[in-house]
Amino acid sequence: MFTTQTDKALTCVDCRQPFTFTATEQQFKIYADRQFSEPRRCPSCRAIRKASRGAAGDGAGYASRGYERGAREMFSATCSQCGREAQVPFRPSGLKPVYCSDCFTPQRRSY
DSSP states (O other): OOOOOEEEEEEEEOOOEEEEEEEHHHHHHHHTTTTTOOOOOOOHHHHHHHHTOOTTTTOOGGGGTTTTOOOOOOOEEEEETEEEEEEEEOOOOOOOOOHHHHHHHHHHOOO
């Protein structure tokens, strides 16, 4: 069913200023189909919030969002291909081959 969207006047929860959620934005983003709620912040406050939490591509990942990851436990294993010692981020079970970083890269490309 096709419904005609109309502009909506909304108030930003951060700056309390009114902003317009245009019919075009509603149609383009298809909020209802994706089960998104209406925006709560004006475009300016959304941009500020996005920048403050570390926009995608900044390389900071979880740390920029307050999620500190502890040191990853590494395990020693013998590379199944070249026989060198390798450090891997999982406990090898012996059921599957384990590769050092040099041998893993070509193996990964074959998947």
